[in-house]
Amino acid sequence: MDTELKEYYKKRAAEFDEVYTRPERQKDIQLLTEFLKHSLAGKNVLEIACGTGFWTQKYSADAASVLATDYNNEVLRVARSKDYLNPNIRFVTDDAYSLNKVTTKANACYAGFWLSHVEKSKRNSFLRTLHEHLEPGSTVIFADNLYVDGNSTPVSRRDSEGNTYQIRTLKDGTRHEILKNFITEEDFHALLSDSTENLHYKKSEYFWYGWYRI
Numbered sequence: 001m002d003t004e005l006k007e008y009y010k011k012r013a014a015e016f017d018e019v020y021t022r023p024e025r026q027k028d029i030q031l032l033t034e035f036l037k038h039s040l041a042g043k044n045v046l047e048i049a050c051g052t053g054f055w056t057q058k059y060s061a062d063a064a065s066v067l068a069t070d071y072n073n074e075v076l077r078v079a080r081s082k083d084y085l086n087p088n089i090r091f092v093t094d095d096a097y098s099l100n101k102v103t104t105k106a107n108a109c110y111a112g113f114w115l116s117h118v119e120k121s122k123r124n125s126f127l128r129t130l131h132e133h134l135e136p137g138s139t140v141i142f143a144d145n146l147y148v149d150g151n152s153t154p155v156s157r158r159d160s161e162g163n164t165y166q167i168r169t170l171k172d173g174t175r176h177e178i179l180k181n182f183i184t185e186e187d188f189h190a191l192l193s194d195s196t197e198n199l200h201y202k203k204s205e206y207f208w209y210g211w212y213r214i
């Protein structure tokens with residue numbers, strides 16, 4: 001399943017940012033941008049699954065530094081080709097489940113549109129590894145899609161663990177079955193409220209964002 005996800009984002013790298021041109025999502029993009037800029041100002045940020053750097057570019061100007069990671073060289077190539085106002089940004093190829101290349105602890109984390117791709121059975125170990133790479137007191141922010149009827153790609157199936165999937169078609173006509181879980185406020189609280197402080201979950205029209213301190 002992870003191989004399918006990797007292949008899909010590798011092939012989608014050149015067309016990925018088109019999703020952010022959808023007119024109906026511009027207000028949400030603006031709101032999330034403001035939230036990230038404000039929350040991550042002055043922080044040493046570890047970004048997980050940064051993709052083409054769309055959000056890195058949005059929030060990074062006021063961050064102290066950014067280490068942005070993704071396991072796909074193709075998306076990182078696009079991310080590195082963009083202009084950033086902050087010189088303290090590094091893009092590193094790394095797997096979110098191991099973070100082997102992250103050798104210094106950050107004091108903030110942002111993972112956008114990533115938690116929805118994590119299998120339910122892998123969520124806890126992913127979070128444990130992530131938190132081990134952050135200083136105590138760090139702010140962690142997740143943002144992701146809400147399921148919006150008539151706008152989101154429909155769910156094609158649900159597996160025995162409760163993970164849901166979508167069939168996505170790329171411009172070259174290839175079809176990919178992608179794990180995509182739409183995480184509710186209840187899910188987010190169930191996952192994190194025992195182990196973290198100041199847990200918040202907020203919705204805009206198309207996105208949710210959740211944040212807490214470790």
Ligand SMILES: C[S@@+](CC[C@H](N)C(=O)[O-])C[C@H]1O[C@@H](n2cnc3c(N)ncnc32)[C@H](O)[C@@H]1O
Binds near residue numbers: 005069095113
């Ligand atoms: C929906 S995209 C989000 C990209 C970016 N965060 C954004 O919001 O525009 C998901 C990203 O997760 C990356 N990814 C998938 N599995 C990963 C893994 N195990 N480790 C690191 N990155 C992974 C993909 O390469 C892709 O760039």
